[in-house]
Structures are given as C-alpha cells and as structure tokens.
Amino acid sequence: xxxxxxxxxxxxxxxxxxxxxxxxxxxxxxxxxxxxxxxxxxxxxxxxxxxxxxxxxxxxxxxxxxxxxxxxxxxxxxxxxxxxxxxxxxxxxxxxxxxxxxxx
Amino acid sequence: xxxxxxxxxxxxxxxxxxxxxxxxxxxxxxxxxxxxxxxxxxxxxxxxxxxxxxxxxxxxxxxxxxxxxxxxxxxxxxxxxxxxxxxxxxxxxxxxxxxxxxxxxxxxxxxxxxxxxxxxxxxxxxxxxxxxxxxxxxxxxxxxxxxxxxxxxxxxxxxxxxxxxxxxxxxxxxxxxx
Amino acid sequence: xxxxxxxxxxxxxxxxxxxxxxxxxxxxxxxxxxxxxxxxxxxxxxxxxxxxxxxxxxxxxxxxxxxxxxxxxxxxxxxxxxxxxxxxxxxxxxxxxxxxxxxxxxxxxxxxxxxxxxxxxxxxxxxxxxxxxxxxxxxxxxxxxxxxxxxxxxxxxxxxxxxxxxxxxxxxxxxxxxxxxxxxxxxxxxxxxxxxxxxxxxxxxxxxxxxxxxxxxxxxxxxxxxxxxxxxxxxxxxxxxxxxxxxxxxxxxxxxxxxxxxxxxxxxxxxxxxxxxxxxxxxxxxxxxxxxxxxxxxxxxxxxxxxxxxxxxxxxxxxxxxxxxxxxxxxxxxxxxxxxxxxxxxxxxxxxxxxxxxxxxxxxxxxxxxxxxxxxxxxxxxxxxxxxxxxx
Numbered sequence: 001x002x003x004x005x006x007x008x009x010x011x012x013x014x015x016x017x018x019x020x021x022x023x024x025x026x027x028x029x030x031x032x033x034x035x036x037x038x039x040x041x042x043x044x045x046x047x048x049x050x051x052x053x054x055x056x057x058x059x060x061x062x063x064x065x066x067x068x069x070x071x072x073x074x075x076x077x078x079x080x081x082x083x084x085x086x087x088x089x090x091x092x093x094x095x096x097x098x099x100x101x102x103x104x
Numbered sequence: 105x106x107x108x109x110x111x112x113x114x115x116x117x118x119x120x121x122x123x124x125x126x127x128x129x130x131x132x133x134x135x136x137x138x139x140x141x142x143x144x145x146x147x148x149x150x151x152x153x154x155x156x157x158x159x160x161x162x163x164x165x166x167x168x169x170x171x172x173x174x175x176x177x178x179x180x181x182x183x184x185x186x187x188x189x190x191x192x193x194x195x196x197x198x199x200x201x202x203x204x205x206x207x208x209x210x211x212x213x214x215x216x217x218x219x220x221x222x223x224x225x226x227x228x229x230x231x232x233x234x235x236x237x238x239x240x241x242x243x244x245x246x247x248x249x250x251x252x253x254x255x256x257x258x259x260x261x262x263x264x265x266x267x268x269x270x271x272x273x274x275x276x277x278x279x280x281x282x
Numbered sequence: 283x284x285x286x287x288x289x290x291x292x293x294x295x296x297x298x299x300x301x302x303x304x305x306x307x308x309x310x311x312x313x314x315x316x317x318x319x320x321x322x323x324x325x326x327x328x329x330x331x332x333x334x335x336x337x338x339x340x341x342x343x344x345x346x347x348x349x350x351x352x353x354x355x356x357x358x359x360x361x362x363x364x365x366x367x368x369x370x371x372x373x374x375x376x377x378x379x380x381x382x383x384x385x386x387x388x389x390x391x392x393x394x395x396x397x398x399x400x401x402x403x404x405x406x407x408x409x410x411x412x413x414x415x416x417x418x419x420x421x422x423x424x425x426x427x428x429x430x431x432x433x434x435x436x437x438x439x440x441x442x443x444x445x446x447x448x449x450x451x452x453x454x455x456x457x458x459x460x461x462x463x464x465x466x467x468x469x470x471x472x473x474x475x476x477x478x479x480x481x482x483x484x485x486x487x488x489x490x491x492x493x494x495x496x497x498x499x500x501x502x503x504x505x506x507x508x509x510x511x512x513x514x515x516x517x518x519x520x521x522x523x524x525x526x527x528x529x530x531x532x533x534x535x536x537x538x539x540x541x542x543x544x545x546x547x548x549x550x551x552x553x554x555x556x557x558x559x560x561x562x563x564x565x566x567x568x569x570x571x572x573x574x575x576x577x578x579x580x581x582x583x584x585x586x587x588x589x590x591x592x593x594x595x596x597x598x599x600x601x602x603x604x605x606x607x608x609x610x611x612x613x614x615x616x617x618x619x620x621x622x623x624x625x626x627x628x629x630x631x632x633x634x635x636x637x638x639x640x641x642x643x644x645x646x647x648x649x650x651x652x653x654x655x656x657x658x659x660x661x662x663x664x665x666x667x668x669x670x671x672x673x674x
Contacts, residue, residue: 004106008146009215011113015120015139017208022124024200030174031129034136037167038120041143044159052150054221060231060239064247066155067236070162071251075258077167081174082262088178130433134380137426144419157415165422165455172429173448176441233412233472 005053009046016042029087029096033080040073109149116142133171140164151230288577291318292404315407319396327548328358334594341598368537373435376534380434385535385542388427392546394420395553400475402566402579413474414466417557418459421512424550425451431543432531443530446520446605450511453612454518458508460620461501464627465492465561478565483574490635491564496643497626500651502562504620506589509554510596511612513547517600520608555589556582615658622650 019038026032044066051062088094119138126132140163147156231239240248286293295314299307332347332355339346347354372381398413400406410416425448432444466472469480483489492498511518527533532543559565563585566578603611626643633639 003219005221006216006219007109007113008150009218010212011117011146013208013211013215014117016211017204018117018120018124020207021201021204024203025198026124028129030171030178031124031132034123034132034171037136037163038123038139041140041163045143045146048147048150048152048155052152060236063152063155063231063236064239064244066152067158068244068247068251070155070158071255074162074167075255077170078258078262079265081170082265084174085177085266094178131380134426134430153410154412154415157412157419160419161415161422164426165419169425169429169448169452172426172433173445176433176445233415234470 003053005049008049008053012042012045012049014042015039015045027095027097029084029094030081032096033077033084036080037073037077040069040076044069109146112142112145112149116146129175130172133168133175136171137164137168140168153230154233154236288403288579290577291402291579312407316393316397319407320393323396323549323552324545326552327545328362329355330548330552330590330594331361332357333590334597337591337594338598362541365541366538370537370539371534373437373534375436377434377436380430381534384427384431384434385539385546387430388424388546389542389549391420391423391427392549392553395550396556398474399553399556399560400478400565401556401582402577405566405579406475409473409475412472414462414472414477417474417553421550421554422455424546425455427546428531431535435531435534437534439527440531440533443527443533446527447514447531450514450518450520450608450612453609454508454511454616457504457612457616457620458512460617461504461508461623462561463620464497464501464623467624467627468492468631474560474565478560478567481564482567483571489564489567489569489571491562491567491569493562495630495635496640496647497623497630498562500619500647501623502558504616504623505558505562506592507616509551509558510593511608512554513551513593515547515551515593516597517603518608519602520605551593552586552590555586555593558589559585610658615654619650619654623647 016039019035019042021035022038023032023035026035047062047066047069051060051066054062084094087096116139119135119142122135123132123139126135140159144156144159144163147159295311298314299311302310335357336346336354347357350356350360372378395417397407398410398416408416428447428451429444432440432442432447435441465477469477471477471480481489481491493502532540535543559582566582568574568576568578568581626646629646630639630643633642
C-alpha cells in the first residue's frame with residue numbers, strides 16, 4: 001500500500017508533463033498559454049498535497065501558497081492573452097511563428 | 105473515498121491530454137475546463153474546501169472564459185485554421201513531447217520517493233473559511249497586498265497592451281485622411 | 283403545533299431516511315432533496331411562465347393565454363407537451379458534441395446552486411462553511427454553457443448572441459458578487475444559514491434584515507439589477523434580442539433542448555432571487571416577531587413570489603438597453619458604487635445600528651449614488667434626436 005501522498009504527486013507530475021509537452025509543441029500562442037496554465041495547476045496540486053500529507057504540522061502555509069498562486073495565474077492569463085490579441089492585431093494570426101521576426 | 109479520487113484523477117489527466125492534443129483550439133479550451141473542474145474536485149477531496157471553490161470561480165469563471173473570448177476574437181475556432189495548426193504540429197512536435205517526458209520522468213522519481221517521507225498520522229485540523237480569512241489578514245497580510253498590487257498592474261497592463269495598437273491605428277487613419 | 287407545521291418537511295425526510303440502511307442515508311437524502319427541489323421549482327417554473335404571460339398581456343392591453351384549464355393556468359402543460367413532441371433539429375454544420383452538451387452544461391450548475399439555499403428553518407441541503415462561494419462557483423459555469431451553445435451552432439446570430447451574453451454576464455458578475463460582500467462582512471460568515479440566522483428578530487420585535495440598512499438598501503438594488511442582467515432578462519436581454527439577432531445563442535435549438543434552455547433561464551432567475559431573499563430580505567425569518575407562527579418556508583416562498591412579480595413587472599415595462607449603455611452602467615456606475623459600499627459597511631459596523639448609523643451612513647450612500655449617477659448621465663443633455671437616414 002503506497003501512502004496517499006504518492007498518487008496525488010504522480011498526478012501532479014503527469015499534469016506538469018502534459019502541460020510542458022503542449023507548451024513546447026503547439027504553435028498557437030493561446031494553446032501555449034493553456035499549457036502554462038496546466039503546469040501552474042500541477043504545481044498548485046503538489047502544494048495542496050504537501051499541505052495535507054506533509055510531515056510538518058504547519059496549519060495553512062501550503063494552502064495560502066496555492067491561493068496566491070491562483071491569483072498570480074489569473075494575472076498571467078490576463079496579460080498573456082492581451083499579448084496574444086496584440087500579436088493578432090499585427091499579424092492577423094495567433095501562431096507564434098509569426099512573432100519570430102523583429103520587423104514590425 | 106479512494107476510488108473517487110482515482111476516477112477524478114483519470115478524468116483530469118485525460119482531459120489535460122485532450123486539451124494539449126485536440127486539433128480545434130476551442131475544443132482544447134473546453135477540455136481544459138474539465139481539467140480545472142476535476143482539480144477542484146481533488147482539492148475538495150483533500151479537505152481544501154475554500155481553495156477548491158476558489159479554483160472553480162477563478163479558473164472556470166474567469167480564465168477559461170477569457171481564453172474562449174480571445175479564441176473567438178482571433179477566430180482560432182473556425183474550420184480551416186485547425187488544419188493549418190495540425191500541419192504545424194506534425195513537423196517537430198515530438199521534440200516537445202520527448203523533452204517533457206524526460207522532465208516528467210525525473211519529477212516522477214522525486215514524487216515516488218516522497219512516499220518515504222514521514223507521513224502525517226492524523227489528518228490536520230481542516231481550516232474553515234474564518235481561519236483562512238484571519239490568516240490572510242494577519243500572517244499573510246503583506247503577500248495579500250502584493251498580490252493586490254500585481255493584479256492591478258496586470259489589469260492596467262493588459263488593457264494598455266490590448267488597446268494601444270487600435271488607438272494608434274485610429275490616430276494614423278485620422279492623420280492620413282487629413 | 284406551529285413548530286410541527288414549520289418542520290413538517292424536515293421531519294418527513296428524516297422519518298423516511300430512518301427506514302433506509304445506514305450507509306446510503308446521506309446519498310438518499312441528497313437525491314430526495316434534489317428531487318423535491320426540482321419538483322417544487324419545476325412547478326413554480328410552469329406557473330411563473332403563465333403568470334408572466336398573463337401579466338405582460340395585461341400591461342400590453344391583451345388577454346394572454348386563457349384557453350387551457352381555468353383562466354388558462356394549465357397552459358404550461360400544453361406548452362411542455364408541445365416542446366417534448368417537437369422534432370429535435372441539429373444543424374448539419376454544427377459541432378454535434380458541444381451542441382448536445384451545452385443545454386446540460388447550463389442546467390446542471392443552475393441546479394447545483396439550489397444546494398446551498400436555505401428554504402426554511404433547517405431546510406438546506408448542504409450547509410457548507412463556504413456556501414456563498416459555492417453558489418458563485420456554480421453560477422460562474424453558466425457563461426461557459428452559453429458560449430458552447432452559441433459557438434457550436436455555427437450561426438452568425440448565435441455567435442453574436444453568445445459574445446454579447448458573455449460580455450454582459452462577465453461585466454455584471456462583478457457587482458453581483460461585490461454587492462454581497464457587505465453582508466458577509468457584517469455576518470462574519472460565508473454560510474448562507476448563518477447569514478439568515480443573523481437577520482432574525484433576536485430579542486427585539488423587529489427583524490434585522492440587511493435591506494433595512496443604508497448600505498444594504500443600495501446593495502440590494504445593485505444585486506437585483508445584476509441578477510436581471512445575469513438572467514438575460516429585459517431590460518438586459520440583448521443576448522437574445524428577438525428583433526436584432528432572432529434568439530441569440532439558443533437560436534439553433536429546438537424541441538426539448540430549447541425547453542431545457544428556457545427552464546435553465548427561469549431556474550437561474552429563481553435561484554438568484556432566492557439568494558437575494560437570503561442575503562437581504564432575511565431568508566425565512568418573519569419581519570416582526572409576532573408573525574413568527576407562520577411557517578418559515580411560507581415566508582421564504584412569499585418573498586420569492588414578491589421578487590418574481592418584480593421581475594415580471596420590470597420585464598413588461600422597460601425598453602432594451604443599448605450595448606454601450608449596458609457596459610457603461612455596469613462599469614461606471616454599479617461597480618464603483620458596490621466598491622464604495624464596502625467602507626460604508628465598516629463605518630456602519632463601527633458606529634453600530636440605530637439612528638447614529640443612519641445619520642452617518644445614509645447621506646454618504648445617497649451622495650455616492652447622486653454623484654455616480656451624474657457622472658454617468660449628467661454630461662449628456664436631453665435633446666431632440668436627429669436621424670441620419672430616416673428624416674421626416
């Protein structure tokens with residue numbers, strides 16, 4: 001019987017892997033953002049897991065970290081999507097290949 | 105409780121894979137919503153009630169909607185565009201998966217060895233909403249202020265980035281007409 | 283005797299659950315409560331549609347439905363049978379899966395919101411510590427369903443309707459949530475049950491409903507207006523404006539799926555009204571203590587009925603807003619006012635209830651209202667409208 005911390009952490013690892021693979025392989029800038037959101041969520045899950053099962057009897061720090069991480073992720077999504085819209089206005093596409101050149 | 109957690113994990117992981125592999129970006133975003141909801145369920149199962157509900161409010165209610173809105177504005181969800189996306193993915197996407205799987209393997213070793221950590225015998229005193237609020241106002245007051253500042257800055261920055269080009273184009277057109 | 287009537291449904295449920303084996307009791311309780319809620323509000327939905335059609339007909343000098351049943355009150359059964367037997371048409375170019383899921387994705391979160399609403403004393407399905415947050419979490423998912431419906435239909439009008447709906451619901455979600463913060467601050471709890479109990483008469487004879495405070499009065503109307511907008515009802519019915527974009531996001535739905543959309547809209551309206559009753563009108567508490575013998579659930583449904591009448595009245599008498607007016611109203615008037623109410627709540631809490639609080643807080647709220655209102659409409663002078671294309 002594995003302790004309950006392991007499956008939760010393995011899920012977090014799997015989510016992180018999928019998010020990273022997506023962020024590295026997709027060409028649509030919005031989907032790259034989706035991959036980054038997935039990675040952030042995986043990190044959150046591991047925070048909560050360690051808060052719940054971790055050895056140190058700390059009341060709320062892990063929970064708080066996850067809460068703040070959610071807030072930061074929301075800010076990141078807002079700015080990232082604004083950048084995508086800005087890119088779309090320039091190039092008429094959301095593919096990041098279009099952002100490879102410095103010429104406006 | 106355990107089978108429920110495994111079911112939720114399966115749904116979460118499957119929808120995450122779908123979110124990163126489906127062709128149509130709108131389908132990806134909708135699959136992502138399922139991932140977010142599944143994670144919220146897992147948080148609830150871990151006893152983090154406030155966090156689970158906050159996850160739904162922020163991710164499903166705000167981030168996913170924002171994603172879908174941008175997908176609509178940039179017309180990524182229309183037919184045609186999906187095929188182009190697939191061609192681009194097919195070229196060298198396996199590199200991304202390879203690197204990610206290597207990183208994942210390293211992390212998985214770490215996660216597996218976490219099982220040898222001393223485990224908390226009894227579940228901790230689950231904090232209520234009142235405890236979280238008090239902690240936010242006392243121990244975590246400073247981070248709360250900083251997050252507020254960050255969100256304000258992000259809001260202003262997002263508005264400016266998204267607006268500027270439009271303003272400039274309008275001004276340029278006005279100049280040109282003169 | 284009075285207590286027996288008050289607790290009749292609670293005791294019925296408890297008595298029935300007593301016959302069941304121990305392990306399935308909580309689940310059975312959940313299922314039975316959900317069934318009761320769906321039955322009650324389904325019936326209320328049917329009756330409200332008839333009442334609405336009749337009331338609006340009167341306002342427009344018509345008769346309204348008067349053929350089926352006594353005074354036409356069984357019209358909703360005929361409508362239900364009609365929509366069940368209609369052909370279910372899915373457009374050929376539609377995204378079949380998303381098109382199919384959308385009505386369910388709209389209905390399920392709306393039904394979930396009912397789980398945390400207290401319908402009477404001890405009559406709540408889930409007394410969560412973060413009940414109000416649960417309500418908003420469930421309510422937040424409805425926008426997604428609207429998007430799914432509009433996008434999957436592959437119809438320009440549905441897409442326009444969905445975009446209008448999302449923009450509107452996102453904008454009004456902020457005052458919707460912010461206007462409730464004052465209540466949470468005063469009560470010191472997110473639990474809907476605690477919030478209702480805090481508004482009871484206590485020792486005195488008059489109930490401490492939140493609407494009877496300067497900030498609560500303003501917040502109540504902010505909440506109601508935002509609830510109108512969240513329900514996509516007139517005067518905020520741009521997402522489904524019949525004369526502009528036919529029916530908006532559910533244009534391509536027919537038969538049973540259309541009925542699901544219709545039902546979800548009404549159930550959403552009921553649940554936001556019920557939340558308004560819970561937060562501001564004292565939930566199931568009686569307004570004065572000597573009326574306390576009336577069963578608590580009767581008070582709740584009485585208040586709900588009054589709010590429903592208000593919804594119908596507003597729908598029958600107000601013209602549709604323009605898109606820019608809609609956005610201006612949400613962002614330049616409701617949002618600042620809702621934010622402004624938060625420090626006023628702190629002041630009210632420090633000064634205490636009673637006339638001192640009224641003298642201090644009342645003028646502040648009134649001044650904020652007048653100032654923001656001037657800022658919104660003051661600059662525009664009312665003048666004769668000139669038409670560009672239709673002169674005459």
